[in-house]
Amino acid sequence: MAPSTFKLNTGQDMPAVGLGTWQSSPGEVAAAVTCALKSGYKLVDAAYCYGNEDEVGQGIKAAIDAGYVTRSDIFVVTKLWNTYATRAEVCLDKSLKALGLDYVDQYLVHWAVGMNPNGNDDRFPKLPDGSRDITWDHDHTATWAQMEDLLKTGKTKSIGVCNYSVPYLEQLLKKAKVVPAVNQIENHPSLPQQEVVDFCKSKGIHIVAYSPLGSTGGPLMKSEPVLKVAKRKAASPGTVLLSYHVARGATVLAKSVTESRIKANLEIIDLDADDMKILNDYSDSLAKEGKLERYVYPPFGINFGFPDKKEGRSMPNGI
Numbered sequence: 001m002a003p004s005t006f007k008l009n010t011g012q013d014m015p016a017v018g019l020g021t022w023q024s025s026p027g028e029v030a031a032a033v034t035c036a037l038k039s040g041y042k043l044v045d046a047a048y049c050y051g052n053e054d055e056v057g058q059g060i061k062a063a064i065d066a067g068y069v070t071r072s073d074i075f076v077v078t079k080l081w082n083t084y085a086t087r088a089e090v091c092l093d094k095s096l097k098a099l100g101l102d103y104v105d106q107y108l109v110h111w112a113v114g115m116n117p118n119g120n121d122d123r124f125p126k127l128p129d130g131s132r133d134i135t136w137d138h139d140h141t142a143t144w145a146q147m148e149d150l151l152k153t154g155k156t157k158s159i160g161v162c163n164y165s166v167p168y169l170e171q172l173l174k175k176a177k178v179v180p181a182v183n184q185i186e187n188h189p190s191l192p193q194q195e196v197v198d199f200c201k202s203k204g205i206h207i208v209a210y211s212p213l214g215s216t217g218g219p220l221m222k223s224e225p226v227l228k229v230a231k232r233k234a235a236s237p238g239t240v241l242l243s244y245h246v247a248r249g250a251t252v253l254a255k256s257v258t259e260s261r262i263k264a265n266l267e268i269i270d271l272d273a274d275d276m277k278i279l280n281d282y283s284d285s286l287a288k289e290g291k292l293e294r295y296v297y298p299p300f301g302i303n304f305g306f307p308d309k310k311e312g313r314s315m316p317n318g319i
């Protein structure tokens with residue numbers, strides 16, 4: 001049977017499935033979070049940059065007040081945003097205040113980039129030409145040292161990263177005192193990122209897969225091989241796409257603000273070797289044809305070291 005949790009290098013049990021909250025609108029997200037926790041979700045993924053942590057917190061509070069869950073039952077994740085890359089505790093404090101919590105279960109570096117802390121916007125400062133106001137001499141390993149210090153405050157139970165490629169992870173691990181608990185990355189059959197997945201496994205870093213349905217509108221639910229596996233299993237394409245990660249030993253985050261979908265996304269089935277072969281063959285053919293699909297790649301203009309995205313400016317780290 002598919003596992004419902006995975007053990008992290010911190011000893012924590014991280015749920016196999018979580019609710020995403022990116023692009024979940026104010027007015028919808030609190031109800032979505034409460035519905036998820038009522039339905040059996042134990043993991044909620046938030047971020048400072050999503051601008052909706054206050055409503056996420058209201059949704060959590062409503063679920064606790066209603067007796068659906070207790071605080072210690074659930075695993076709350078949020079993320080350090082780039083404009084706070086040199087002020088990690090300031091950002092965490094803001095998130096905790098918005099969420100109405102005194103600790104999170106996991107705090108992640110959202111992207112390995114710094115953005116101008118004194119620019120023209122708190123989250124997305126821009127230059128006059130419209131490009132992002134990046135701190136080009138930022139050292140992402142210095143941010144990690146700040147993350148390590150946060151563990152001593154008790155405000156987060158574990159720390160990790162998002163969107164880290166193998167070369168970035170290698171740099172971080174050279175200096176790290178604490179190995180990240182997770183690397184949260186875009187992951188699905190159209191972007192298996194096997195090199196990062198394998199590297200993380202070898203270092204004891206758990207993979208958390210985001211945009212499993214292909215992000216906005218869930219385009220991967222129409223993909224031919226996914227439909228084929230869905231038919232074999234008499235399951236929905238969404239269930240196949242989410243179960244793929246659990247079969248790979250990863251946690252998966254799916255976003256929805258629709259009650260029926262929130263509930264449906266909790267269903268994880270066992271995919272067998274033949275099912276996985278159909279999906280893996282598909283990934284291999286996309287890789288061969290240069291047709292891998294990365295749905296989330298914000299316009300930072302930076303080369304983050306992913307083999308499918310070599311364009312962009314190098315940071316001082318030389319990648």
Ligand SMILES: NC(=O)C1=CN([C@@H]2O[C@H](COP(=O)(O)OP(=O)(O)OC[C@H]3O[C@@H](n4cnc5c(N)ncnc54)[C@H](OP(=O)(O)O)[C@@H]3O)[C@@H](O)[C@H]2O)C=CC1
Nearest residue numbers: 020021022210211212213214215217218254255256257258
């Ligand atoms: N660390 C990072 O940089 C990133 C982290 N993430 C995290 O991962 C989460 C998930 O990724 P995300 O990019 O949001 O995309 P998903 O792949 O989860 O897709 C979300 C989309 O699919 C729709 N949907 C969800 N479930 C179903 C279903 N069962 N049937 C049909 N449609 C469905 C949603 O619609 P609707 O809501 O209208 O129901 C929404 O349009 C994010 O919300 C965020 O928490 C995501 C991207 C980057």
Ligand SMILES: O=C[C@H](O)[C@@H](O)[C@@H](O)[C@H](O)C(=O)O
Nearest residue numbers: 022047049050296297298299
């Ligand atoms: O977590 C989700 C994504 O990473 C999201 O935070 C970014 O894409 C952000 O909107 C941006 O434009 O940089």
